[in-house]
Amino acid sequence: MSVSDHVVFWTSKVLYAVFYVVLPIMLVGAGKWAIGFACMHVTMGLTLALVFQLAHVVEHAEFEAAGSDPKLIESEWAAHQVKTTVNFAPDNKLINWFVGGLNYQVEHHLFPRISHVHYPAISNIVKKTCEEYSLPYNSYATMSESIASHFRMMKKLGEKPEVEIAAV
Numbered sequence: 001m002s003v004s005d006h007v008v009f010w011t012s013k014v015l016y017a018v019f020y021v022v023l024p025i026m027l028v029g030a031g032k033w034a035i036g037f038a039c040m041h042v043t044m045g046l047t048l049a050l051v052f053q054l055a056h057v058v059e060h061a062e063f064e065a066a067g068s069d070p071k072l073i074e075s076e077w078a079a080h081q082v083k084t085t086v087n088f089a090p091d092n093k094l095i096n097w098f099v100g101g102l103n104y105q106v107e108h109h110l111f112p113r114i115s116h117v118h119y120p121a122i123s124n125i126v127k128k129t130c131e132e133y134s135l136p137y138n139s140y141a142t143m144s145e146s147i148a149s150h151f152r153m154m155k156k157l158g159e160k161p162e163v164e165i166a167a168v
Contacts, residue, residue, distance in 0.1 A: 088146035
């Protein structure tokens with residue numbers, strides 16, 4: 001890392017400790033702070049895990065295998081993003097707000113630097129473009145559909161393969 005990268009990195013660590021540890025302990029005490037700090041991290045951890053699972057480990061998401069060169073993927077970049085991601089509950093404003101637009105996973109992967117508030121409008125363009133190029137546009141209408149698909153996928157991934165791979 002460059003010197004400026006170190007300054008930004010270490011300054012952000014110190015500020016995090018001040019704003020999320022020192023000040024709250026001074027204001028509410030160590031016990032209340034510990035409960036709030038734990039609740040914050042559990043909530044964020046579960047939210048992130050849920051978003052990643054529902055966007056990538058569901059039935060319609062493809063798992064592209066790398067070729068003989070593990071750094072080479074057969075599809076070009078944009079097609080790979082579309083094939084390996086899935087939107088969930090795109091019309092649910094509460095979920096969209098809570099996960100910061102990450103329920104529009106296809107658009108997030110294609111346009112990571114565009115604000116999530118534009119994803120609903122962009123999704124119509126992406127959907128039409130996918131149809132034009134015969135690419136799947138994967139989306140589950142509701143959160144419950146996506147969760148059910150995730151559990152079916154986990155069951156499928158946990159099943160014994162039909163063909164045993166011989167030990168070398």
